Amino acid sequence: MIELIDVCKKYEVRDGKRLVLDNVNCQIKRGEHIGILGKNGAGKSTLIRLISGSELPTAGQIKRGMSVSWPLAFSGGFQGSLTGLDNLRFVCRVYSASYEKALPFVEEFTGLGNYLREPVKRYSSGMRAKLAFAISMAIDFDCFLIDEVIAVGDSEFQRKCHIELFEKRSDRAMIMVSHDPRMIREHCTRSYVIESGILRYFSDVETAYEYYERPLGN
Incomplete structure (x- = not known):
C-alpha cells in the first residue's frame, strides 16, 4: 500500500510561498486504479512527483509499501551524454533489475534501432519519451504513475x-492524471479531485466528474 499522511507542498515564488498541497491524506492499495482530476496548476503533477519520490514533501509523510515507477514517459532523469543503452543499464542498476533481460524488450518496443547507441541529448523529445516508457515497462513495478502518458x-x-500497460499489467496499481475523461472513466475505479490544495476523495469516477465539472461557485 502507498499512504500519504498530512502531506503539504509549498514552492517559493516571487511574493513568498505558494501552498500547492495542503494536508493531503490518501491510500492506494495493490491493484487499485486511481484517477486524479484537477484544473491546470492545481497540483496533479506535483502529487505524482511526490509519490514517485522525485520530489520531497514540505511536510508530512509518504509511506511506500510497494515499488513505484517514475512518471511514465518522463525522461528528465536521463543523462544526455550517455547513450540510450547506457541509460537503460544505469536505471536497471538503480532498481536492481536485470539489464540483460530488459535489453531485448527495450530494443523491440522502442523501434529506435541504432539510435539506442547514440547519446540521448541527440534524441527528439518523442524518442526520449519512447525510451522512458519502454524502460518503465521493462522493470517490474507494483504501481505505475501515469501523467498523460498515452x-x-x-x-x-x-x-x-x-x-503493455492496461492489458498486460492490469493487475498493477495505477495512479493516473489525465485531461481526457475517457481515459479515467475507462481505466479507473475511483477518483480524487485536487482543488485549492485540498485532495477530495470520491468513491466512484462519475461522482468525481460531477463535482469537477460543476459550475464555479457551486
Missing part, C-alpha cells in the same frame, strides 16, 4: 503502450 508517439506506438 499521448506519446504516433497512433501505432500509443496502441502498443495501451496493450
Whole structure:
C-alpha cells in the first residue's frame, strides 16, 4: 500500500510561498486504479512527483509499501551524454533489475534501432519519451504513475503502450492524471479531485466528474 499522511507542498515564488498541497491524506492499495482530476496548476503533477519520490514533501509523510515507477514517459532523469543503452543499464542498476533481460524488450518496443547507441541529448523529445516508457515497462513495478502518458508517439506506438500497460499489467496499481475523461472513466475505479490544495476523495469516477465539472461557485 502507498499512504500519504498530512502531506503539504509549498514552492517559493516571487511574493513568498505558494501552498500547492495542503494536508493531503490518501491510500492506494495493490491493484487499485486511481484517477486524479484537477484544473491546470492545481497540483496533479506535483502529487505524482511526490509519490514517485522525485520530489520531497514540505511536510508530512509518504509511506511506500510497494515499488513505484517514475512518471511514465518522463525522461528528465536521463543523462544526455550517455547513450540510450547506457541509460537503460544505469536505471536497471538503480532498481536492481536485470539489464540483460530488459535489453531485448527495450530494443523491440522502442523501434529506435541504432539510435539506442547514440547519446540521448541527440534524441527528439518523442524518442526520449519512447525510451522512458519502454524502460518503465521493462522493470517490474507494483504501481505505475501515469501523467498523460498515452499521448506519446504516433497512433501505432500509443496502441502498443495501451496493450503493455492496461492489458498486460492490469493487475498493477495505477495512479493516473489525465485531461481526457475517457481515459479515467475507462481505466479507473475511483477518483480524487485536487482543488485549492485540498485532495477530495470520491468513491466512484462519475461522482468525481460531477463535482469537477460543476459550475464555479457551486
